[in-house]
Amino acid sequence: MGYKQRVAAEIQASGRRPEDRLALWEAILRSFESTGAEGVQDDLAKRMGHIRRRFDALLVKLEDML
């Protein structure tokens, strides 16, 4: 079994939301295979950034309300 499959098996064994986690793992792999470690960093930063942007927009709205 290649390392990708081994890691996938380990992730599956973690017990919660395996589909989501496997999908993330595959996305990380794709980024790594195309642009290496930096690609992984960018991908994850982008995902978190997307959450953060929505978060910040709501935060501003709530701060105005307060």
Add this chain to the structure above:
Amino acid sequence: MFQLTRLTVKGFRGFTDQREFTFDEPVVMLVGENHRGKSSTLNAVEWCLFGDDCVGKKSGIRERLDWEVANRRAADGGVVVEAEFSGPDGTYSVRRDLSGNRRRAGGSLTVVLPDGTSIQGEAADGRLAALFRTSFRDFITTVYQHQETVRAILTNEARERNDAIDRLLGLSEYRGLLRGIRSAEVEKAQRSMEGAFEKLRIRAEQSIRTFDNLIREEKAKAIDQGLRPEEISEQEALRLAREIGEAIRSLAQDLELPDLQVPWPQRYEETEKFREWAKNETDGLWRRAPDVARQEALAKEQQQLGELKGRYKATKEREAQARLELEAFVRQNGHATALAERLQEQERRVAELDGRTREIDKRVGLMRDAIDYLRTVTPGAANRCPVCGSQVADLLTHLQTEWEQALSTEIEDLSKQRENHVFQVDGIKSLRSQLEKLAKDARDAGAELAGWLGRVGGALGREIGKDDDPENLMGARLGQIDQELQRVGQAIERKRQAISGSGGIYDQLAKLRTIDQFIRYEQKRRFVERIWESPEVAQLNDLRDEAARLAEDVQVIRSALSTVSREEAQDKIQAAGESLSEYFGRMADHPAIPGLTMEVTEDTRSGLNSYAFRSTDGTDPTPILSQGDFNCLALSIFLGLARAAGDAQPFAFLMLDDPAQSLGPATKRRLVAVLEDVAAWRKVIIATPDDELRELLMANVTKSKAVYDFIDWTEHGGPKVVRT
């Protein structure tokens, strides 16, 4: 197994023109100085088999990040590497081209099978993978030991060494993935979000606490104002507003002002506006109230009359004073006529004296002339009178005596008298001026008094007759004003009580304001609480959860990578185990380290593999290992893994790039002895700039050898290679 038999390289890295290499001996050496293309030759095999997997970021080899595949000077810019392998069914040819767009590091692949079938493109990639069943990772673990890997192990930095060993074990990808994941700092970003949310929460909490305090204060104020807690309500506010409206309407009636339109509040929300109206209306009514106007008018009249009385009295006193002074003067000095008569008399006397003085002056003139004449004439003629010619004895003496005694005395006497009378005249004139001034003053004072009298009449609204006492009249009026002011004041006070007394309109308005404030603070507080129950906060919490899930997923993946990497490292170390110790013992021959084991643990901070070595006595030998020992270690790991792979490894050759780095002569000899054994189960291809190693290999390896001498390298021609 597949054996590398031939390699053709053109336009690849240091190569410009085409060069061919035949690997037809058990040991093939690529020798020559540095930068002549030896490593590029070995890299060409790698690139031919794995394309862009061995280039750039994908390779996981730091030194390959900016690798250029194509030689810049190659004719037509094309790269061609062709490798032939002899396999179980015959010869397989693998050819990789790169032309035109240099960015496609992988190039295009052609695989030719022993039966002549040519496969290209993606199908060729698939066929190659199926044929050799080896990844780039496995290749660099068990077939091709990179120079960069050995260099990286020769370092005292634990992190770099662990990195190099991971690479040696073919675990670079794990490392790269873990690095990428760590660099993304997902947990840090999540913490930052939590921090921002906490700030918002604290702000909301502070608002609530502030409003709680304000509500408490207003409640206390309300109780001080006589409200019961249950009266602090919207209902009570409306009831109070109605009470205030009624009170204002009643006040307007009391103040005899026209009927008022009260804007009765129908809902609680209208009470604020009503309060404003009530305050303004109450103040306005007050200002317009007849009693108040009357009071203001009376006060004004009182003030004006008081002033007038004062001024009149002062003027009267001044007029009396002027008259008294005039009378006193007249009594003392007489009136104007008497003064005129006296003046006339004095002036007459002065004139008279002036006449007599003139007469005497004439005589004096005559006398003086006569004296002067007599002084000039002869003594005999001095006794004859120059006027009548009479002879007078001692005439000169006589004239001188008369001049000196009688005339001069008379003159002096007349002069004194005149002086006295002139003094009198001046005195009387001065008195006359004084009298005129006093009379004018008295007249002016009288006129002024008459003027004030007119004003008094105007103020009292009547003629002031000569029998009237204006001061008393004014006093009487002032007395009336006082009485009326008292009466009006009492009436006003009663009405004022209705406004600002206890329970009055202002009192009620204050209560209403307190209730309003209390309710407003409660509303604001409820608003803050509702914000916290709003969909926006729910969405914010959902995003926090999303971030937490992402962070947790990343952590799980990171943990999985770390675990699998460590397990794989353990498996490989176990597989290489005894061989590793044996090769190290043979090559390094360290007196203090008869044997060596390797173990792997997790660096809990980074999740990466951390390697440690143990001597057979259980101690850590790394503090006493030299650079050469580390090289032996690297070689031992590589050879150990290659041996452990055995026939499971599809390739029947090994490639070693500069294996003699940092080795002394004795160690090189021992290395050669080990390679002699290795050559028994693998073809060995060695690239080295080390002449000593070359000599040792030539002299001690019993297998037949081919030597490619890289004698030169030029920019246009590439490597100049000679086979010996």
Add this chain to the structure above:
Amino acid sequence: MKTATFYQLRKLREEYGPGIFGKITQKLLAMAFYNAGFHHLVERGVQGVDIDVANSAGEKYALEVKTTDGEAVPISKENIDALAARTSDGYIPMIAALRMQMFEDWILADVPLSQLRPGATTLSRLRGYRVGRLEELICPAFEEVVHEHSAAVLSGGERYLIKTLDGKRSGSAGHSGAVPKFR
């Protein structure tokens, strides 16, 4: 939770101190679960998992209950072992954590035991395992329980809650077929 609930809880903590307050909160949470339909309930003061709950639909949870002012809760090896011990009976192990700050509420998290390590576990990490459906059921029930009983707890302390909880369950013995032991 609403500020009124928070103030009531804070009063209890000021009255009894953090240690007893933790136990009180645990019992109040147990009552909330009970009122939400989890009539099989075991609440423990000493050894073992803090609360076992089960409803007629077959949902079974074993909860370790934690309260904190800060941003993390301590999970001990004993906690993990206790949760693990309940899995053999089909209970889903959960951490129930309440941060005692205004506007915070219960986090009910089913963290896989393999992911739990002894030491401080941040609430932000627990968020990744929240069971939203259960929180939507239990958090309002908890608020009602606090409103209903906080005055009595203020005067009667833990004993009041023990009595009340016993009283509830003995009143519904028919649901589970037996009166569960309450220690």
